[in-house]
Amino acid sequence: MTRDDASLRRFLHGLPGVDQVGADARAATLATRSIKTTAKAWAIDTAISMVDLTTLEGADTPGKVRSLCAKAVRPDPGSDAPPVAAVCVYPDLVETAVTALRGSSVGVASVATAFPSGRAALATKLHDVRDAVAAGATEIDMVIDRGAFLAGKYLQVFEEIVATKEAACGAGSGVHLKVILETGELVTLDNVRRASWLALLAGGDFIKTSTGKVNPAARPPVALVMLEAARDYRDATGELRGVKLAGGIRTSKEAVRYLVMVNEVAGDEWLDPKLFRFGASSLLNDLLQQRHKLATGAYDGPDYVTVD
Amino acid sequence: MNRFEYAPAPESRDIARLKPSYQIFVDGRFRDGTGEAIKTINPADESPLAEVAEAGPSDVEDAVRAARRAFGAWSTLPGRERGKYLFRIARGIQERARELAVLESLDNGKPIRESRDVDVPTAAAHFFYYAGWADKLGYAGFGPNPRPVGAAGQIIPWNFPLLMAAWKIAPALACGNTVVLKPAETTPLTALVLAEIIAEADLPPGVVNVLAGGPAIGEAIVEQAATGAIDKIAFTGSTDVGKIIQRRLAGTSARLSLELGGKAANIVFDDAPLDQAVEGIVNGIFFNQGQVCCAGSRLLVQESVADELVASLQRRLGTLRVGDPLDKNTDVGAINSAAQLAKIRELADAGVAEGATRWSPPCDLPERGYWFVPTVFTDVSQAHRIAQEEIFGPVLSVLTFRTPDEAIAKANNTPYGLSAGVWTEKGSRILSMASRLRAGVVWANTFNRFDPTSPFGGYKESGFGREGGRHGLEAYLDV
Numbered sequence: 001m002t003r004d005d006a007s008l009r010r011f012l013h014g015l016p017g018v019d020q021v022g023a024d025a026r027a028a029t030l031a032t033r034s035i036k037t038t039a040k041a042w043a044i045d046t047a048i049s050m051v052d053l054t055t056l057e058g059a060d061t062p063g064k065v066r067s068l069c070a071k072a073v074r075p076d077p078g079s080d081a082p083p084v085a086a087v088c089v090y091p092d093l094v095e096t097a098v099t100a101l102r103g104s105s106v107g108v109a110s111v112a113t114a115f116p117s118g119r120a121a122l123a124t125k126l127h128d129v130r131d132a133v134a135a136g137a138t139e140i141d142m143v144i145d146r147g148a149f150l151a152g153k154y155l156q157v158f159e160e161i162v163a164t165k166e167a168a169c170g171a172g173s174g175v176h177l178k179v180i181l182e183t184g185e186l187v188t189l190d191n192v193r194r195a196s197w198l199a200l201l202a203g204g205d206f207i208k209t210s211t212g213k214v215n216p217a218a219r220p221p222v223a224l225v226m227l228e229a230a231r232d233y234r235d236a237t238g239e240l241r242g243v244k245l246a247g248g249i250r251t252s253k254e255a256v257r258y259l260v261m262v263n264e265v266a267g268d269e270w271l272d273p274k275l276f277r278f279g280a281s282s283l284l285n286d287l288l289q290q291r292h293k294l295a296t297g298a299y300d301g302p303d304y305v306t307v308d
Numbered sequence: 309m310n311r312f313e314y315a316p317a318p319e320s321r322d323i324a325r326l327k328p329s330y331q332i333f334v335d336g337r338f339r340d341g342t343g344e345a346i347k348t349i350n351p352a353d354e355s356p357l358a359e360v361a362e363a364g365p366s367d368v369e370d371a372v373r374a375a376r377r378a379f380g381a382w383s384t385l386p387g388r389e390r391g392k393y394l395f396r397i398a399r400g401i402q403e404r405a406r407e408l409a410v411l412e413s414l415d416n417g418k419p420i421r422e423s424r425d426v427d428v429p430t431a432a433a434h435f436f437y438y439a440g441w442a443d444k445l446g447y448a449g450f451g452p453n454p455r456p457v458g459a460a461g462q463i464i465p466w467n468f469p470l471l472m473a474a475w476k477i478a479p480a481l482a483c484g485n486t487v488v489l490k491p492a493e494t495t496p497l498t499a500l501v502l503a504e505i506i507a508e509a510d511l512p513p514g515v516v517n518v519l520a521g522g523p524a525i526g527e528a529i530v531e532q533a534a535t536g537a538i539d540k541i542a543f544t545g546s547t548d549v550g551k552i553i554q555r556r557l558a559g560t561s562a563r564l565s566l567e568l569g570g571k572a573a574n575i576v577f578d579d580a581p582l583d584q585a586v587e588g589i590v591n592g593i594f595f596n597q598g599q600v601c602c603a604g605s606r607l608l609v610q611e612s613v614a615d616e617l618v619a620s621l622q623r624r625l626g627t628l629r630v631g632d633p634l635d636k637n638t639d640v641g642a643i644n645s646a647a648q649l650a651k652i653r654e655l656a657d658a659g660v661a662e663g664a665t666r667w668s669p670p671c672d673l674p675e676r677g678y679w680f681v682p683t684v685f686t687d688v689s690q691a692h693r694i695a696q697e698e699i700f701g702p703v704l705s706v707l708t709f710r711t712p713d714e715a716i717a718k719a720n721n722t723p724y725g726l727s728a729g730v731w732t733e734k735g736s737r738i739l740s741m742a743s744r745l746r747a748g749v750v751w752a753n754t755f756n757r758f759d760p761t762s763p764f765g766g767y768k769e770s771g772f773g774r775e776g777g778r779h780g781l782e783a784y785l786d787v
Contacts, residue, residue, distance in 0.1 A: 017733040019753050022584030032421060034317035034636035043312065228583055263312040264627045271310035 005155040018189035018225055027220035033260045041294050047255040048287050051084040052109055052279045062096040065089055067308045069100035076288050085273040086139055091132040098136035109139035116211035118143040129167040133175055140168045141178040146185045161202035178244055179204035183222045184214040192222055196229035206242040217247025227266040246279025252290040317636045319420045324410040329359040332520055333503035335374035336513025341367050343521055351417035352633050352642040352677045360496050363519035368528040371517035372537050375459035375486040378514030383456045383484035387443035393511050394439030400505035401432040408498055412470055413633040415497045417642030418596050420634050430758055431474035437760035438482035448781050455786040456484035458539030461529040465545045466492035466644050467599040472544055473499045475775050483784040488517045494645050496520035533562035547769050565773025565783045569698040570726030573719035574604035578613045580731035586620045592755035594640055594682050598702040602727035604755050608715050611708045625669045625682055643678040652680050652701030659685050659694035720746045725767030729755045
């Protein structure tokens with residue numbers, strides 16, 4: 001199906017459609033699950049371990065990244081809160097992060113391929129990827145060419161993902177590739193489903209909602225459709241691929257609701273940082289505050305978690 | 309490590325403000341009925357909830373007299389003023405929404421998620437909607453000054469006790485009628501709390517009377533209509549009882565509207581949005597434990613996607629949470645009564661005996677109470693009882709078809725005609741199917757959605773008359 005544009009198009013357009021009203025309703029119903037006490041404690045710790053602690057600002061400095069790395073390893077000094085999954089930075093700061101995280105379990109993810117717009121020549125994008133990998137990144141978050149996707153040039157998008165995967169993991173580096181669909185620019189859920197399959201077929205280890213630079217970013221119905229894609233891809237191939245939600249997730253309540261969705265839509269195998277991530281920055285502190293609340297019974301406020 | 313166990317999240321039973329005993333509501337006053345005092349029980353654990361002093365024959369006569377007496381002043385009250393009372397009742401329901409939701413779940417066995425998110429808000433919405441019509445009846449298309457029918461006897465079922473009371477009372481009052489309402493014997497509590505809300509709204513005495521009681525009281529109300537003491541019967545319930553009522557009222561001047569049983573076909577084409585179709589099938593047959601007259605109890609799926617769809621459905625059923633109705637995470641609650649449970653069991657056993665394949669997800673049922681595990685029958689043919697008879701329980705019969713014509717033929721091949729569902733991404737097919745299906749309600753790419761603005765009612769043995777929307781006014785106007 002991936003041998004030419006026409007076959008790929010036939011396959012993607014032959015996927016069952018997504019009824020938006022129904023998808024919205026399903027996501028809303030899942031959000032009514034009431035997660036309390038022991039279930040909440042488990043969910044909060046699981047969510048912490050799934051965070052890709054992210055800083056993607058033009059104003060980022062090595063100092064800021066080092067501080068973020070310290071937080072990633074020990075989010076809440078003096079408690080048994082687990083470390084996060086990874087830190088996520090621009091390619092030029094990968095080396096700083098790698099040095100700061102040496103000896104820890106925390107991975108280093110780097111956005112690449114002319115993030116966030118993806119508007120550069122393929123050679124430039126691949127160079128960006130090789131730089132990040134050479135500096136020690138263990139995970140690459142690439143963006144797809146949304147323009148090409150929306151123009152129906154599916155094979156071009158497919159081949160770019162394949163080339164990026166090759167550039168990132170070519171030498172058996174074990175680097176994980178996350179493919180950012182930027183669903184806020186794809187708009188329809190049918191497009192989200194097609195782009196998800198396209199990225200999975202091209203070898204993406206994760207499909208990721210957003211760059212965080214476009215609104216809307218991660219939304220429950222989009223997460224629903226992407227989790228369904230990961231589930232269906234496993235049914236079709238037996239391979240487990242991950243889903244990462246990024247952008248706009250700031251509260252524990254939202255994070256726990258997404259874990260409910262992972263649990264009931266994809267299944268409990270995905271309740272694992274290897275297969276599900278939150279790309280976030282302020283979410284971590286809210287999770288920690290909720291963690292304190294569960295331990296002590298009282299909210300202690302933002303001055304009792306660290307600001308980085 | 310990766311097992312996400314949801315801790316129990318029960319709604320507090322205290323919110324229901326259960327009283328040891330409840331009284332009937334006649335002529336603006338609460339009083340003990342002259343019938344026997346019965347105990348209403350919680351179907352989830354068979355424990356008694358409260359005692360209800362049932363109405364006797366003399367209470368029916370009192371209630372009818374009160375409704376007649378109240379009719380003159382109520383029917384001539386300006387619509388704008390009647391509307392104010394309805395708005396007040398609607399707000400009263402909203403103010404006591406949590407209480408009503410917990411009480412409904414206790415008395416009926418339905419999950420709190422449904423009573424909280426569907427039954428109670430939709431009941432309030434019905435009063436709000438018909439409150440708006442009260443002063444606009446002249447513009448509803450029934451002439452410049454349509455007259456009310458008179459005093460109406462209203463007999464409602466146990467599956468949506470509060471919501472059905474709202475469906476009946478709201479349009480009747482908006483049009484200027486007075487009512488004698490009889491909730492079902494097993495679920496009288498929320499209708500009696502609604503009577504409290506109505507009393508607090510200062511509705512004139514006799515405009516609404518609520519009589520708890522069993523079939524004998526229903527019969528007595530119908531008898532009042534047969535002798536001309538009341539002008540209309542509105543009944544929602546089984547087709548068998550509907551036929552008895554229609555027979556009794558034949559040749560009398562009493563009007564009648566019936567909303568009876570159903571055996572709805574939920575038709576899934578191969579180009580359907582399959583994930584949403586699975587949700588629609590689940591909502592169609594497991595909503596309210598399948599105890600819904602318009603439940604999508606027959607799944608008609610195009611053969612080319614049947615295996616895939618049934619596999620997805622089975623996986624989805626594995627995530628349904630069956631148990632304590634008051635737990636906020638419960639999806640499927642208890643069957644309303646021992647009698648209903650026996651009927652569901654009988655038909656499910658007949659399905660096995662006739663050669664259909666029975667499947668249920670693994671699930672632990674509570675030891676006490678009336679429980680039936682969500683069940684799917686495959687290899688079902690039209691000749692099987694489970695494809696023909698209304699089960700009124702969480703039991704789905706799966707049939708297949710090859711062409712749209714075959715789907716129509718099978719879907720319409722039932723004495724019922726209440727509702728149907730069509731799942732396809734093709735708009736033209738939705739329209740052509742909807743025009744050929746003999747069903748009062750056809751849902752497209754959804755199922756079991758209720759809105760006060762939309763008319764609801766049946767064809768054939770599913771009854772006649774419409775409830776909801778502008779059409780719902782007609783049943784309570786002299787047109």
